[in-house]
Amino acid sequence: MNYVKDEGISAASETQLINEVRMNNTAIAQYLSQQFGLNSELAVMNPIGNGHINTTMLLKDGRRAIVVQKLNTEVFPKPEQLVENARAIEQHLSIKSEKGEYQLNIIKHLPTIDEGYLVIHNGDVWRALEFIGGSYSEDVVNSAFKAQTAANAFGQFAQALEDFNASELHHVIPDFHNLAKRIEMFEEVLARDKHNRAHSCLADIVFCQSQFDLADELKALSGAIPLRPCHNDTKINNMLFCNQNDSGKAVIDLDTCMPGYWLFDFGDMVRTFCSPEAEDSTNLNRVKVREDIFEAIVKGYVTPLSGLITEQEKRSFLLGAKVMPFMIGLRFLTDYLDGDNYFATKHEKHNLERAQNQFTLYQDVVAKELTLQSIITQN
Structure with a gap:
């Protein structure tokens, strides 16, 4: 998985179409918006990134943007362990950051309205992450x-x-x-x-x-x-x-x-x-x-x-x-x-x-x- 700045779709959409998530799948966008506290009536969900494994989308409601992911449970059969690992790392880095010992932004999981971290919809497992704006990623190093x-x-x-x-x-x-x-x-x-x-x-x-x-x-x-x-x-x-x-x-x-x-x-x-x-x-x-x-x-x-x-x-x-x-x-x-x-x-x-x-x-x-x-x- 990876995610990038919100720059539109371009070639990344081809990968996400293979993963069977469509831009016009408003039902999923609305459901996830409800689960993570966004305005479901204004929900728009677009593919971002070009990861090989998970399906990564940017979910926006006009006021707020978050990253949502459909986890590949063939690769990660125990998604709750994946989240536990990542959250333990997040918490450790956050303590370091508060002490001035870690200067980078920290990607963090977002809880649902019920204080959980995984959402199951139509048999698929989803999670949400904070969107780090003002940033970009690259696939080829040029310097x-x-x-x-x-x-x-x-x-x-x-x-x-x-x-x-x-x-x-x-x-x-x-x-x-x-x-x-x-x-x-x-x-x-x-x-x-x-x-x-x-x-x-x-x-x-x-x-x-x-x-x-x-x-x-x-x-x-x-x-x-x-x-x-x-x-x-x-x-x-x-x-x-x-x-x-x-x-x-x-x-x-x-x-x-x-x-x-x-x-x-x-x-x-x-x-x-x-x-x-x-x-x-x-x-x-x-x-x-x-x-x-x-x-x-x-x-x-x-x-x-x-x-x-x-x-x-x-x-x-x-x-x-x-x-x-x-x-x-x-x-x-x-x-x-x-x-x-x-x-x-x-x-x-x-x-x-x-x-x-x-x-x-x-x-x-x-x-x-x-x-x-x-x-x-x-x-």
Whole structure:
């Protein structure tokens, strides 16, 4: 999930139409308005964002605007745990903010008129979040300044949660960043090949299988670096920039906040910041790691963590930079072979194209490994 400033609909509407929420579905808008205390007679609901999982809408009544989401209960079968996690993070950050120890805006859940946080309508589960105005998000980083700003915001987020007990968080998606499990799932789906798609991507399958020793590298770190409360989805579009001065405004999408390792959050920034192409671009000759952006990520993220991060954690960042594009590519490829059941798609080969994009980025990280490790060491 992600959400952006209220700029209209554009290409984002295509994704939301796939999720079967229509702009003219006034019955849902009116019902949710009643539940969350808006004027239902003036309710207007438009799609925003381009997240793969949940359906995100901006609900307005002419006086007030809130973000409402239909949660994907296939991905999040226990939505109450998702809300409990996010609200625990919100409350912790709010205390930090009151003490002047956290400077970013905090995305917060809104209660219903009955003081609940989930609404069930026609079998769908909805929630509401505060709308953070005067902000925007991006899908492709266009400057080192933006990369450092966003990475710094995620670093501030991590720093503020350093004293939060990670064990208190529910594992809303078990094994979310468990590469060994992702490999098992891939092999099971490949063996079934119930959609007869394996023949169309044999080269990608062989490539994947040749890289499975990455899981062994991750396993070797077990117990050597601390378990942290992590965001676990540090995509560039999960950070809001301020309209006025392009500074960091808010870290959003707390759905996957779970115990984890900072190397995954770092790696996901590399995955989504460093390429000049979007993650589903088929212009693969342009998919690469921009070294100036990589350095900006390191500077931005490490600065707030000074004094907290261990040397071994910092060294593990390069592994994170390799694992995340490979693992997401593997997940895209698995979903393609499985008939596109997880990620929203716009056409039959969308997930395959995403996978090929991510594998290309992963290969460039590997090719530049010595240079990238040197950048991490020097910052």
